Amino acid sequence: MTLQHQYGRFIENDNAYEITDHRTPRPWTNVVSNGRYGFVVSQNGAGFSWLDHCQLNVLTRWSMDHIRDDRGKFIYLSDLDEDCVWSATPHPCHTKFDSYRCVHRMGSTTFETSYKEIDTEWTLGVAPDDNAELWTLTITNRSDRPRSIGIGAFFQWCCDAAPDSTREFHRLFFTTKHDAERNAIYATKNVWNAPFGTPEDHWNRSWPYVAGFTMPTHDGDEHWATADTEAFFGREGDQRRPAALTTDCTPSFGRFADPCGALGARVKLAPGESITRTFVLSIAETQEALESTLDKFSTHEAVEAALDQTTGNWAQLLSKTTVKTESEDFDLLNNTWLPYQAISARLWARSGYYQQSGAYGFRDQLQDSQVWLLREPERCKQQIMLHAGHQFKDGSVYHWWNPITETGLHDECSDDYLWLPFITCSYLRETGDLGILDETAPFVDEDTPHTLREHAKRSIARALSRISDRGLPYIGDNDWNDGLSSLGGGESVWVGFFLMIILDEFGQALERSGDTETPKQYKKAREALHKAICEHAWDGEWFRRATDTNGRWLGSKDSLEGKIFLNAQTWALFANAGSDEQQESAWNAVRDQLLTPYGPLLLAPAYTVPDPEIGYLSRYAPGSRENGGVYMHAATWGLMAATHRGDTDAVGSIWRSISPPLRCEDADSYAAEPYCLPGNVDGPLSACPGRAGWTWYTGSAAWLNRVSIEHLIGARADWDGLRIDPCPFPEMGKVSAVRQWRGREIRIHFDSRAYNPEHECVLTVNGSVLQDNLIREEDLEAGGNTDIQVNWKPAGESTATVHVRKRERSQA
Template identity: 45%
Template sequence: MFDNGYGYFSKDYREYIIKTPKTPRPWINVISNGDYGVVVSNTGSGYSWRTHASLNRITRWNQDIIRDNWGKYIYIRDALSGKFWSPSWKPVCLTPQQFELSHGLGYSEFRTRYFDIFSKLRIFVARKDPVEIWTLTLKNDSKSERRLSLFTYLEWNLGAAPDWHREFHRSFIETKYDEEMNCIIARKRLWELVNKKGQHWNRDWEYTAFFASNLAPHSADGSKENFIGRYGELKRPEAVVLDKLHKTFGSWEDPIASLKHEIILKPGEEKTIIYLLGAINQNESLSEILVKFSSEESVNRELESVKSFWTELLGTFTVETPDRAFDIMNNVWLKYQAISGRLWGRTAYYQTGGAYGFRDQLQDSQIFLYLNPDFTREQIKLHARHQFSSGIVYHWWHPISEEGNISGYSDDLLWLPFITARYLKETGNFELLMERVPYCDMGEGTIYEHCTKAIDNMLMRFGSHDLPLIGDGDWNDGMNAVGTEGKGESIWVGHFLYGVLKDFEVVADVMKDFERKSNYFTRAEGLKRALNEHGWDGKWYLRAYKDSGEPIGSSKNLEGKIFLNAQTWAILNDTAPDDRKRIAYASAKEILFREYGPILFYPAYTVPDPEIGYLTRYAPGTRENGGLYTHAGTWAVLAAAKMGDPDTFNIYRSFMPVYRGMEPDKYMVEPYVTPGNVDGPDSPYFGRGGWSWYTGSAAWYFIAGIEGVLGIIPTWEGLKINPMVPKEWDQVLVKRRFRGTEYNIAIKRTPTEKREIIVCGEKIDGNTIIHDSDKKIVDVEVHI
């Protein structure tokens, strides 16, 4: 389905099948089990890590989106002709007789044919073990016997990445070959992290890396110079040309892992070899892992376990509409991207990360509200542990080292109560509020106290217009100079904070914290007045005030006249009166809603403004400087739905990856996941995607589809249903769990277009289904 010349979706939506290695940009898969992870591209390039993709990178990789020439590779050499190739295309780059790659959920599989040798290279990560598994199956499709040599190649990184000072770091790596286990072992006697005494450059890398095979190799090597040859290159390495490895290991090399196997294939015969790459800590057993995955049967069982895991998890919520692209994204790929890429991997190709962003992964965890809310609950508690007793938080922190950057961003701390309220509306489980979690500096508090500390801290930081101070920035990190003197204010944070206050009026009431409830009501009303007195520009809301008092996002500005978020959140959180909602939405739709999605603001900055920050320094139309920032675009869809705009689905569709991917040479990035951004109209590449996979837009785009287009919204009382589906859609079927009950929802178009909701055979008043915990299955018909 949706064949764009480079690739297409499988019939069950669960694979994207690529037909050529020469895609417009690297089209990758991020494969993670929550701890160990692999990124693999359509050329076979990529890297591996454990727990943290930048602090604990196992294999070496350098970011080069054009060449994509760093990875873990296999060479196949024909003994008779001396010709050699790579089953994944890179790095030899010969033209294959056949090429097909499936990026699936938890695995990728290359199927290629060179010189009448068919190869199937499958790469996946074990469900719970810290190991990636490669199975290479070779079949002789020729009429004569073939003698083949197989060479593997990868460079050890072992620690922080990128390792800019390679000649320094390689001096601490030691390798050896264990003949009994058919395994290359690598360790490093240095880790860039501080030790228990706080000393730098005095700590072991606390893992053992390994690369093994289930078959005894003919030879092995740990020297990059031996393998490539002096002044050689990966496309034509000396070891493969000469069909020889040197068995060089130790502490004195530029360390790699290469195993050589020799196999003979009769006509029609096929054979499979298994490779295992991973890293264990001192409490884990290497021999147990190698034995566990030593046979094809055990490896196949493990892959089925991985596939079953994703099937069960993603199948908790399903939707069936007349639009297959909508189903593809919302049944499969948005969920997978948000979980494997953002929550577990936290890395990709355009940005290699590994840290937790306080606001970032909290928002991403909303995807679990639809699948398994317990995971969202754990994410809330994890972030609460990275809050200080004053209520401020880390902007980001590193797992393993627990080092972080204390946030000066005005919105970061507010995402904790925001996501907590979302969790409570979804589950009705107010017991979470009483769970005690430590602060990261001293003491502990309940989740309720963590949330209220965040809100109360923010309420102490207001400026001269009675609006929240922006600090080092808000949701838009690029506005990092607006409030450096402590005077700049954020209108967007005002809209955002208002919604948080209104939600926590409800929460405070449940907690019988009536004084706080009254205070939040008073502060919310005051904030709403200030937003409308000082934040309204006549046809739309301003975005912010600089330290100097000059407005940003005003019709009086030469550039950056109107910003998207200030309009959408005024609608979403009801800070705008109805007449201003209509005016602001009309302005945003007219100016900002473009053919490739709603852009962040217009016009783009052509001259850097040191009083705003680095967003003005991007090339005009690129990323946050007047492009579609997909994360913000999803909020525009939700605002369109709330405004009852009949174009809601068309707005959603305008930046849907599947449809944008049908013009791949313009769009360039993967058609199966959301990109972080798309170039805006001030760019000569208007419509070009960028920064794919590692973006907070995946979970939000899912929410925009389900809560915006389909209009199925969790509230304090129950499920509100107000569909904004296009008129061509006759029926939509949704299976959704809500507070332990399975809701089977059928949205049907009727000749009269009279809206009504029938629950278990009885018509209800209004459009909100009051949840009944006694019912385990609820059938709902929504007539539109």
């Protein structure tokens, strides 16, 4: 498998993606962040930068236009002898390069182009520990004559919440200055439209930062600078041919122009000569701090060292859990691209090219933090405690909240708060660290700190207080599916399954920490909930999804549209709800009605007429996003459900249907990047079934990584140890996986072709046959390595060991 097509390929041991034709069906981007500072850049060079919040604190202007994709930060070049202008990237000049490639890597993107015998290599990255964006630009003269080359870097300042669409208004509040000694442009702004919920929100608060852009000078270069967009482009404003690249640029700073950051130079290159110039874009709370950062990266050596450190940091982080199989796409996604997407885009940047959030979703980033469990569990703990501090004393939470302003949406969503105990249980199973339950955090509306145990118990108490007369949870404003936004007083069967799991799991956590009474109450509540679901939600062949305010069922065979919903079936399996026969029937319904060549549909058939009693889900175009499309977050649960059933045919078909490298073999139809997961894929009622979109900013990345390692590779933490329970598809072939667990390196080996769901799993651990498939911490050497060979034998085959039947229960 080469995983190569007309637009590009994976390179550098699959740790980078090379685009060789920029005319991709949609922008193919990279989301780069160090946890505070970040930027997004497309293969055309478009994009934007921010600090801490990609909507409320944006440094550079950008316009979301995925067709033209021509706004952002650009470097221009000109041949001063031939009156010729081009850009170092395909846009904005639309240059017909002699050669072009864009390489997206972890933490950086590089453009390499050649035009008129001038080669350029432009790398953009972020400093590992500073609020700074670092650029290196190398220019090589491949001709046999001296060349006079103009360089011009340009972007427009935003320095505010984005988008600042009323530009003629916003530009009136800027002040720009030039620091000749550093060759730096500084920008401040007297208005900041961040929502703090105070009277000052209405244009009466200054942006509390200062931004700077510098191009360190070099002897022999003729440098110029301006902060005036008109001075850079000229009065005609030709984005493809800025006046500053062909004529002298007027240095203009102050308060009376459309502010930009434009720095450039005129340089001379001998035949065969290469030169490198650097740029730094930074932001700080004080002028002194900003100047310190600019000075820190004032040399090429300092910039290169920081970029190398960023690369090394990513390599070290991602090396902690790895897989090697005979399926290249499985390996590259799980070793590199899924964790990178979950960390860089979802947890740190909280941004993509289709959506710029910047906020923390209470359930969203909690789920994303699971990616840390296989690498640095302490960071998952930090995320749990951060979210606990955004809960209210009645157990409710912010649906989302903004860092910086600490404002958010406090609504009646019925599942947000339940993810706190759910992810806490995931952390506890992984680490055994019961001490986290005694960590404290305040409530939003009460300053007194309370233990995480109390926070989680209030989440569960709130859910148990919101039960209908017939025993099903109320859906409130919505549940996991935000698009079910108008069900009002209706019920959510999915929340019922979710709550069943949490009552069981968190009950175990409490029991292990010394509380024996509360788990008994949870057990009774779970039994009552299960009884109500079985009595009211079973539709004969599958589980119904929800009711609206009037009691009408969604996800029923009697529904005209939306007859079956994926989540109601998959989570029934995770919760072990219903009888064995009902679970088998529900899964068969998924196979028959929801699995497609481009992924498991969230529901079918799609709604074709808006239904105001359902919500905005029904208002999407049929087959789009949640309305009968593949919603990738839920699709990963479909894959996990297939492993729960031991259904290797479905495991393989679902994997192939959602794997971006495989789907992108028909890149024009798939449209999205081959190296990151999309949020959604169009369903059968779309005019473009199988077309992907909404990439990067999706919770599916962390989930698919978790499902791959814990359920396909089968190395998942249990309350009593590490359970080895693979359910691979045959094409994975020979498998070798390395997984971190409680300070130990666990190495797992098996041949996927030997897997049989009817056979029992037999483990050989460090040369000795184990009695069951659970690795207990006390049996392992602290800090040591453990080698596990997995085999399968028919049930009842004579052996000296006692085996545990595989997949006896699921921990979602």
